[in-house]
Amino acid sequence: xxxxxxxxxxxxxxxxxxxxxxxxxxxxxxxxxxxxxxxxxxxxxxxxxxxxxxxxxxxxxxxxxxxxxxxxxxxxxxxxxxxxxxxxxxxxxxxxxxxxxxxxxxxxxxxx
Amino acid sequence: xxxxxxxxxxxxxxxxxxxxxxxxxxxxxxxxxxxxxxxxxxxxxxxxxxxxxxxxxxxxxxxxxxxxxxxxxxxxxxxxxxxxxxxxxxxxxxxxxxxxxxxxxxxxx
Numbered sequence: 001x002x003x004x005x006x007x008x009x010x011x012x013x014x015x016x017x018x019x020x021x022x023x024x025x026x027x028x029x030x031x032x033x034x035x036x037x038x039x040x041x042x043x044x045x046x047x048x049x050x051x052x053x054x055x056x057x058x059x060x061x062x063x064x065x066x067x068x069x070x071x072x073x074x075x076x077x078x079x080x081x082x083x084x085x086x087x088x089x090x091x092x093x094x095x096x097x098x099x100x101x102x103x104x105x106x107x108x109x110x111x112x
Numbered sequence: 113x114x115x116x117x118x119x120x121x122x123x124x125x126x127x128x129x130x131x132x133x134x135x136x137x138x139x140x141x142x143x144x145x146x147x148x149x150x151x152x153x154x155x156x157x158x159x160x161x162x163x164x165x166x167x168x169x170x171x172x173x174x175x176x177x178x179x180x181x182x183x184x185x186x187x188x189x190x191x192x193x194x195x196x197x198x199x200x201x202x203x204x205x206x207x208x209x210x211x212x213x214x215x216x217x218x219x220x221x
Contacts, residue, residue: 033209042116042198042211043155058208090155100145100160101200101209105153 002027006091006104013111015083021076021107023091031096032074036060037088037106046089049074050096078109085111115139116201118212125189125219133215135199137180142202144182146173149214150195158184158197189219 004025013019023032031050035043045058047066055066065077074091091104117136125131135144143162147155159166159173161182166173170189175182186193196214203210 035211042213043200044211045208048208092155100157102157103147103155 002102004091004093004102004104006089006107008107009105011107011109013078013081013109015081015111017081017111019078019081019109021078021089021091021109023074023076023104024072025091025093025102025104026072027093027102028071029093029095029102030071031094032068033092033094033101034058034064034066034074034076035090035092037090039086043090046076081109081111083111085109115210116199116212118197118199118215120215121213122216123218125217127189127191127219127221129189129219131184131186131189131193131217133184133186133197133199133217135182135184135201135212137182137201139180139201140204141177141180142204143177144175144199144201145209146182146184147198147200148195149198153195155198186217189217191219191221193217194219 007022033048034046044060046060049068052071067075088106092101094101119134145160146158161173161175170187172185198214200211
């Protein structure tokens with residue numbers, strides 16, 4: 001079976017720092033997603049990509065950049081980390097269209 | 113307003129009791145999916161259920177797309193069922209998925 005791997009698992013950054021989160025999948029899925037999960041809230045879509053080199057903004061794209069240089073990988077950059085920010089960033093992949101999603105185990109971010 | 117409404121927000125059960133979780137959507141949707149998340153854990157797909165009823169062990173999901181709702185029924189709950197259950201809908205046209213805020217389930221002995 002396939003796997004979707006997120007690195008790092010934990011990330012502590014400083015205010016104003018640029019931070020990059022990585023996601024790799026070997027399902028050969030076309031579409032990949034980045035979501036942010038805050039305590040007590042659902043997941044909010046930051047960016048998604050339907051194929052290599054494609055980028056689509058989600059509802060929460062401000063303050064983030066993303067890159068899909070290969071079909072198997074999708075990275076997310078926090079352009080300027082906000083102090084006291086604490087959230088989990090979840091990467092997911094799917095075949096696209098009407099198909100189910102598989103999630104990575106998440107990157108937990110803390111900004112001090 | 114919120115496109116995906118989940119209820120209840122939280123639920124406390126005694127082991128052996130049944131649980132019924134609801135998800136209502138304010139817009140039309142292509143499909144929906146139920147996820148389970150243990151505290152601090154990743155999201156695990158429970159059901160991908162575009163329509164109809166699906167069962168897996170003690171879990172049953174029923175989706176009625178025309179009525180924009182889905183339910184997740186857990187029978188004979190166990191302590192290990194504790195966690196957060198999230199539903200997500202896929203917009204027509206695909207790709208954009210919206211999540212509910214989840215139902216936090218606690219099953220006690």
